[in-house]
Amino acid sequence: MKVLVIIPAYNEERSIGQVIADIKQYTPEVDIVVVNDGSTDATEAAAKQAGAEVLTLPFNVGIGGGMQTGYLYAKQHEYDVAVQMDADGQHPAEELPKLLAAMNEADLVIGSRYVEESSYRSSKMRRIGMIFFSKLVSMLTKEKFTDTTSGFRAANRKVIDCYARYYPMDYPEVESIVYLKRNGCRVVEVGTEMRERQSGKSSITPIRSAYYMIKVTLAVMMCALRYREVRPNT
Template sequence: MKTLIIIPAYNEEGSIAQVIRNIREHAPHVDVVVVNDGSKDRTEEVARAAGADVITMPFNVGIGGGMQTGYLYAFHNQYDVAVQMDADGQHRAEDLPRLLEQAKSSDLVIGSRYVEQTAYRSSASRRIGMLFFSGLVSMVTGQRFTDTTSGFRAANRKVIALYASYYPADYPEVESIVYLKRRGCRIAEVPAEMRSREAGRSSITPIRSIYYMVKVTLSVLMSASRMRGVKTSG
């Protein structure tokens, strides 16, 4: 399968080169594009030196806009599979073969920290948030999910086209699952280990966490009501 790795990056000069090297080591057949989301450091220069193609946004558009840019790139270049990986080193390239194998029979594959026991540990507050969203999405879609906030995902041509057309803007991981379920996509989870970020710092502050919880919950509930409307009209 013609495969593209999409890496959204904002001020990740300290980790991006190692992320690209790990991908080259464990999946040498894939292409890599870094969506440099208006970084103020040397992210673009370092990523190019490591061998990746780079799309540089003129200003910071956020994770949603960055990812949609990556999916548009995948769509127009006719990739069979597009895989989202973080630029901070949390996602392991060693797990790519597992996601790509499952992508042969699923529209979207999520690398989950919780479908099986892994070494990953999070703070109590973050774990509560993860459990809340996994339960919420499981309830509204009728499919059990364990890790709806994971950004380690593999999408086939159908999902690439859907995400190129629309991708949620703010903190999109949760809402984008419901969006696909509304369109009848097959979604699977596979086990994936995750590490602590290698450099830099998370953009999610306590205030943003509250905004995230409220905004995403409302978005999911609105999407769920639209799902019920489609089923009723059908």
């Protein structure tokens, strides 16, 4: 398979080099593109020095716009698989082969912290949000999901095409699953380990958490009503 790892990055100069080095160590056969989302630090230089291709956006567009840029790049360069990984080191590169090994089972493979026992621990509020969204998506899709907020994912060409056409803009992980299911895609989870971020701090404050839950819930409900199954390549 021709595999591309997409890493959206905003002010991640302290961690991006090690993330790229780890990917090269465990999966040296893959290509890496860093979507530098209008960073004001040395993220671009650090990523280039580590050996990744870098797409620099002129200003910060957010995770949704950054990821869609990566999927457009994957489609234009005819990659078979596109993998999403965080720039802060939360997604261990040694777990990447698990996602790739499951690609023959689904169109999108999600690395889940909860499909089996793992060492990952989250705050009480974050865990409540994860459970809520997993139950919401499970109800809407009539399939069981355990970790709908996970950004550790591998997508085949069908999903690359879907995401190149549309990708949710703000806090997109949950809505993007419902969007795929409404487009006839197979989505599975595999158990993976994850770490705490290796540098920086999360942008999700308690106030943002409340905003996040309301906004994403409304977006997911609208997505479930709006998108119907479409024919491939339409």
